[in-house]
Amino acid sequence: MSEERIKRITSSPPMHQIIEQSEEHKENEENTSISILQVDSTDFRISTLNGQPENEPTVGVNPNNSSSIIAASHAYTLANGFPQFGVYRSTNGGASFTTSFLPVPAGFRNTSDPIIDGDLNNRWLLAGIAVQPVSETVNRASIIVYRSVDDGATFSAAINVSGIDNNFFDDKEYLAFDKTPGSPFVGNAYISYTRFTNDAAATSQILLQRSEDGGSTWMAPVPISAAIGGAPFVQGSNVQVGPNGEVYVAWIEGDFTNATFRIRRSDDEGVNFGPTFDVSPIVRVPFTLTAKVPVWAFRVPTFAFLGVDTSECFGSENFARVYAVWQAYVTTNGTPNAHILLSFSDDGGENWSPPTSVDNSPEDTQNFFPFISVSPCSGTVTIIYYTNRESTTLLDVFLAVSTDGGASFTNTRITDVSFNPNADLSFGNPSTFIGDYIYSAFIPPALPEPEKLISVWTDTRSNNSQDIFGNISDLDRIPTIVCPDNITQDNDPGVCGAIVNYSSPTVSTSCPEVVASCSPASGTLFPVGETIVTCTATDSCGGSAECSFTITVNDVEPPTIICSGNITQDNDPGVSGAVVNFPPPTINDNCPGATFVCTPASGSLFPIGTTLVTCIATDTSGNTAECSFTVTVNNVEPPVIDCPEDITVLNDPGTNGAIVNFPDPIVSDNFPNVTSVCTPPSGSFFPPGNTTVICTATDAAGNTSTCSFNVKVIVDPCRFFSGRCSRRR
Secondary structure, three states: OOOHHHHHHHHHOOOOOOOOHHHOOOOEEEEEEEEOOOOOOOEEOOOOOOOOEEEEEEEEEEOOOOOOEEEEEEEEEEOOOOOOEEEEEEEOOOOOEEEEEEOOOOOOEEEOOOOOOOOOOOOOHHHHHHEEEOOOOOEEEEEEEEEEEOOOOOOOEEEEHHHHHHHEEEEEEEEEEOOOOOOOOOOOEEEEEEEEEEOOOEEEEEEEEEEEOOOOOOOOOEEOOOOOOOOEEEEEEEEEEEOOOOOEEEEEEEEEOOOEEEEEEEOOOOOOOOOOEEEEEEOOOOOOOOOOOOOOOOOOOOEEEEOOOOOOOOOOOOOEEEEEEEEEEEEEOOOOEEEEEEEEEOOOOOOOOOOEEEOOOOOOOOOOEEEEOOOOOOOOEEEEEEEEEOOOOEHHHEEEEEOOOOOOOEEOOOOOOEOOOOOHHHHOOOOOOOOOOOOEEOOOOOOOOOOEEEEEEEEOOOOOOOEEEEEEEEOOOOOOEOOOOEEEEEEOOOOEEEEEEOOOOOOOEEOOOEEEEEEEOOEEEOEEEEEEEEEEEOOOOEEEEEEEEEEEOOOOOOOEOOOOOOEEHHHHHHHOOOOOOOOOOOEEEEOOOOOOEEOOOOOEEEOEEEEEEEEEEEEEOOOOEEEEEEEEEOOOOOOOEOOOOEEEEEOOOOOOOOOEEOOOOOOOOOOOOOOEEEEEOEEEOOOOOEEEEEEEEOOOOEEEEEEEEEEEEEOOOOHHHHHHHHOOO
């Protein structure tokens, strides 16, 4: 691709057709001031042309007056089909805008590439390039500014910054005021740009110019890069000012595929610059994304974007950090897609973090035209970008927000509806141009209100025409709070809980006067068990955040148990034991709910003898204690004995008596193992006459009972004298 082609793709092209205005669409034909009231609570239309395209927007906010917002864009109102600048001014914080147009300076065909910024003195500069054909194939371009000293109510005629030279095509400028109150160079304005030459050398070079009088006059250009000839080229510069007046200039250098993001820094208001540092090698997004989305034909140039954390309201922990943002062709799983990348430096641009992804879009989506804004109040990092993640062929604007210095981002869709980049046929079908960038700016907060970000982009949802749409996003400052680790502690002696002291949570915020409170508070009596402590951080900006942790108090104290004294009781009548009721043990514990079990239980039938009763107390945490006592049941019941009936027998032959056997007495007892003894015992020799037999029953406890019966032995003389009775017969 030739150098001339490079120049032509970076300045705004003419419309492919001049759209004839109908009578109802002629309200903006002249440079008159009109207004449009915003009725959409989210997205709103800023530009007011109907049927004539407006694209490539820029926006700024008066750092001393959040109600004063000025945007600008290409406005294709010129008869030659090229743009001039449309200016959109709001004095009510973006609720409504008035529109005016800035005339192209004499000796030039059109203006292009608007960039606006305001300083601390209600001064505004609208920078751009003014283009004039030198021949049918060659154009010259100069860097110009329009200047306002009445907060944007009026703008001066164009002031030529870089001069007029037919050999120079000065392109893609970027503008920044030094707005840090503590800077020794506060009020300076800086413009960086690319100078292409029209001669045979066809060089490209990044230059910087400085104004010390609010843009009225400009110092001679200071070279930032070398003048490079041939296919490798430099372009897409960006200038930002650090908190101490440091001037950072970044650019992209390389061919149309492989390039490098580079940066230099000046510490003396742009007079001298230090060495060049490489931020990162990059693979450029192709000139168009037609290979990815066949119905797209618009160009997608890759530029460098910078942001610096100046945090002038109350600072951030990343104060003075420099951010670099760009689009790149990122290959994942062998397939490249356009994504947004970020790197940062904490040493003035010398060393840079590894690039990280900003968008969280699916891999097969295209994400491009990033623009970074860093809050001068809190250091919050925001990046807006186009993406087709919602619809393959349609576009949306997403907002990525980081409150941790670019370590992580939340991505949110800010367009209400997706729009078709080919809806406006002014640049062909499919469209070859939707602008080369989109823009955003922070709106200074009126504490404790949240910070706000105004974003502007080219959109076709209205009348199928390229218009400038905007969105004002509330950016709540959410403090961070980190709770202590979970705590486990034993109960205090005698208490169903513990006094627990814990360290305060760690809080940080981009807002002053952050207060943290926890409930239950440190030093509180925490009950046994788990208690969730919730801590809340609240700052003076109305932001709040919560964290929680758990305090566990373990009950390690066993209960106390005191048993009744030993018990002695007689057996129940007829029972080999006694039902014994005893009083419950006395139980005390540091926590309620302790229970006891006695074995055997009160009311049980206790056997004769001594039984050990064990009582165990158990609390709700499983701690136990035990005591014991004895229950003695005495057997005091004598056995029952029943003797045989009286017995009468004859003497044994030849004896004066008889051996008598009798049955054992019948004995019973409430307790087993009762014995009986009869005297004389059965089988004894009983003499003639009556003999009383006494039987005694004795149980195991020694209780006795007696009974008796008579054994009568009758002597039969014949039996005694057997021979004598026989002879008598």
